[in-house]
Amino acid sequence: MNQLLLTLRLYATGNMLIAVGDFSGVHKSTACRIVKKVTAAICTLSENYIRDSGYAIQKYLITPLLHPNNDAEQLFNEAQIRTRNPIERLFGVLKRRFPILSIGIRIKLQTAQQIIIACATLHNLARARNEGEPLVDPDVIVPVIDDQPQNHVEAENPPGYPNADIFCFNTTPAFSNRRSN
Numbered sequence: 001m002n003q004l005l006l007t008l009r010l011y012a013t014g015n016m017l018i019a020v021g022d023f024s025g026v027h028k029s030t031a032c033r034i035v036k037k038v039t040a041a042i043c044t045l046s047e048n049y050i051r052d053s054g055y056a057i058q059k060y061l062i063t064p065l066l067h068p069n070n071d072a073e074q075l076f077n078e079a080q081i082r083t084r085n086p087i088e089r090l091f092g093v094l095k096r097r098f099p100i101l102s103i104g105i106r107i108k109l110q111t112a113q114q115i116i117i118a119c120a121t122l123h124n125l126a127r128a129r130n131e132g133e134p135l136v137d138p139d140v141i142v143p144v145i146d147d148q149p150q151n152h153v154e155a156e157n158p159p160g161y162p163n164a165d166i167f168c169f170n171t172t173p174a175f176s177n178r179r180s181n
Helices: 002-013 017-024 028-043 071-097 109-128
Strands: none
Touching (some): 002 017, 002 028, 002 109, 017 028, 028 109
16 A cells, blocks of 8 residues: 555656655665556556547657648648647646656656656546646646647756666657657
């Protein structure tokens, strides 16, 4: 139970592992192992709580056409814009429920990906149990996202980790790339 609470505390606060570990009375490395193990366990529930049979998972992303040439291409762009709005709202709800998604994830990439899946799984679990949407917490600052392509942001690795797989990334709808040194 303490391991689950430690992991949920990380999701809910976005604190560094050392702070979450200190609060729970464990070393940073132990906190890291706990978060990885519990996150992986939560991800095993994703099959029950994250699915959309209409779309297969793909390794590409369809983006709007930069210069639509005809009515069909213009309609395609408009449909994407209409679809993006509810998705943007969902990202806001997820960031309010799990501030780690708005503050930034300072963990290895593979674990960070699992944390995002775990947060989505827990969110859908809460919705399945008729939990209300999270209230806006004035103490948590969620970055404002504009419609400019600059949403694609790279972040510096934390001090002391110049070539590590540990980094902080922006969890906006645009995907972020790791800066290579």
